Structures are given as C-alpha cells and as structure tokens.
Amino acid sequence: MANVNEAVRMLIDAIYESNQYKAYKDIKEKLEQDDEAMKRLNDFRSQRFKLESQNLNHSTPSQENYKMIQDMYSSLMMDSDISSFIQAEINLSEMILEIYKSISESIDFNLDFLNS
Numbered sequence: 001m002a003n004v005n006e007a008v009r010m011l012i013d014a015i016y017e018s019n020q021y022k023a024y025k026d027i028k029e030k031l032e033q034d035d036e037a038m039k040r041l042n043d044f045r046s047q048r049f050k051l052e053s054q055n056l057n058h059s060t061p062s063q064e065n066y067k068m069i070q071d072m073y074s075s076l077m078m079d080s081d082i083s084s085f086i087q088a089e090i091n092l093s094e095m096i097l098e099i100y101k102s103i104s105e106s107i108d109f110n111l112d113f114l115n116s
Helices: 002-017 019-031 035-056 063-077 080-106
Strands: none
Touching: 002 019, 002 080, 019 035, 019 080, 035 063, 035 080, 063 080
16 A cells, blocks of 8 residues: 555656646636635636536526526636636646546446446
C-alpha cells in the first residue's frame, strides 16, 4: 500500500504542475475576488444541480427550468472571467477523467455498465 500511496502523491504533484490545473487555479483565484460573479456562478451551479438531480430521479423538469438554466448560462458566458473559469474547470475535469479511465482500463476494472 505504501507504493500506491507514494504513486498517488506523485500523481497529485503532477496534476498540480499541469497546465490544466494551473489555469484553473489562476482563474479561480481571480474569480473569487469578485463576490457578485461568484454569486452568479454558484446560483447557476445550484440550479443546474437541481435540474440534474430531477433527471436522475426520473422526474421531468419543466421547460421553464431548462430555459432558466439556458438563460443563466448565456448570461454567465458574457463574463470573460466566468467563461474562462468554466472552460478551465472542464479542461481539468477532462484530464482527471482521462486519468481515472486509464487506471480503470489498466487494471481491467469493469465499467461497461456506464456505456449503457
């Protein structure tokens, strides 16, 4: 287990050194200086989470809720810092997903059910 823990620590260090993480951290720190932008972003995330939760619970969200989320998103994308943050977050998430995928495929961890 010590070897695994050491490898995890090395992976975390490599993530910290990645362009994706550095870009995410830089824009996150900048965005956190703007309370209003953070409020708008967190309101959007909260509403999107509620909408996704409804979908997971097999409840159909109303068209008004979808429209509200789309309108919030469009408004947020007009703010270059928020737009940059969302893109940096996506890039970091994709990198982490690729790491997870590589690990799970390498150890023959069966995730076929996710493709259904």
